[in-house]
């Protein structure tokens with residue numbers, strides 16, 4: 001029973017990891033940018049959520065109404081103002097610049113909020129649970145998973161059914177020719193980063209309700225996001241959800257065997273899949 | 288005296304440190320079909336990419352309807368009414384046939400061309416519209432590339448070696464469609480290795496040799512000998 005429970009909890013946790021990963025995946029897919037600061041941006045979103053709940057006295061989920069557009073705006077400005085200038089044939093500049101950004105965000109959060117762990121108060125949502133046969137499922141994990149599925153479905157729809165998604169795919173395929181179609185690639189990249197950070201906002205708020213956080217936890221979220229993306233296969237959004245679920249299940253099952261093995265089990269699952277399927281489980285079919 | 292829609296004045300274009308064009312003077316008149324010929328590496332693609340804004344130049348070296356565009360961004364140039372059918376087609380592999388055409392219409396210029404008319408011009412594309420563009424034959428891909436450029440309703444359309452790598456029958460079909468494309472007052476620049484084809488469809492011709500204009504004249508007036516000399520630089 002413990003085992004079944006662990007698997008189910010792991011699946012639900014995977015939803016959160018998929019949310020960490022979706023923005024990374026989107027950015028890499030559209031502009032081949034590996035954003036080292038992604039985890040710190042998730043933490044930034046959590047802090048913005050915290051401030052919003054405190055200042056406006058609203059529920060963390062209501063704070064999404066503020067944090068999502070703010071993070072999207074930050075994403076657009078960051079891309080147009082900084083990251084676009086790092087993109088080119090050389091992959092090193094974006095890595096270095098986003099690494100620097102990661103350090104800056106962490107230090108700014110330390111200055112602004114101190115190193116003390118913080119948490120958002122979501123009231124009954126944190127403790128409420130639903131009985132499913134012998135299992136008791138937390139409402140928050142269930143909601144997180146449902147939101148993850150909805151977000152990924154929305155991203156998928158945007159990518160494959162809208163003019164914006166067409167612009168993303170075309171720019172990803174061939175930047176030169178995309179520009180001949182009247183697309184300003186800097187603007188397209190700005191919109192992609194805005195969308196990615198909008199998703200990051202959701203991830204950050206759900207993270208901040210689920211666990212306590214401090215300015216240093218971004219790196220760990222980045223790793224989980226990376227692992228989910230790679231397991232699922234680069235550029236495949238539903239694959240990213242599966243990747244998150246596999247990572248979540250490995251962690252919770254590992255923790256049932258030995259509480260100290262949670263993170264290790266996740267990393268081992270990642271390495272095993274990478275060894276067996278170097279392109280991930282569902283790589284995007286190219287060409 | 289016809290009005291030029293596009294004028295190049297002393298265009299020097301570079302690939303990094305490498306200079307590919309040297310002081311090219313050229314004009315395209317309103318409504319004409321201009322052919323550009325030249326050997327491999329003469330600079331034909333460089334010329335078209337410069338006009339399209341993919342290679343940055345001094346602003347004044349390229350003017351379009353009197354406006355300097357030598358340093359304009361490619362998306363801005365596209366919105367002004369310049370479209371290109373690039374060398375090697377370069378369709379978007381993650382887009383279906385119809386999506387490739389639709390993205391061509393993104394520049395949102397008014398004009399006669401729309402999906403319906405492109406499908407009327409190339410009916411096979413309508414049958415294949417939901418397929419991945421990469422699944423088409425070379426000739427069909429070229430039709431998509433042409434349709435994609437037309438969807439922008441350009442005033443000036445540039446073709447870079449549309450017959451490259453295609454079977455003769457296909458080339459004939461595509462060239463048969465050309466009058467229907469440029470007949471409506473659209474100006475065109477055609478870069479072509481096949482000199483006979485180039486001369487047959489154009490009113491004037493330029494020959495490039497190692498980045499310089501080595502010959503210009505009326506397509507029905509230049510002689511084979513002139514062209515051979517301009518092409519290879521031999522006496």
Ligand SMILES: Nc1ncnc2c1ncn2[C@@H]1O[C@H](COP(=O)(O)OP(=O)(O)OP(=O)(O)O)[C@@H](O)[C@H]1O
Nearest residue numbers: 302305307325326327328329330331332333334374
């Ligand atoms: N990206 C590049 N970097 C450096 N040099 C380049 C680049 N592209 C072209 N060149 C050089 O510029 C010159 C002109 O090339 P361009 O492609 O314009 O010729 P072309 O006339 O179109 O030839 P082709 O008939 O082979 O298409 C050539 O010497 C070529 O080697």
Ligand SMILES: [Mg+2]
Nearest residue numbers: 331332333374
């Ligand atoms: Mg060429």
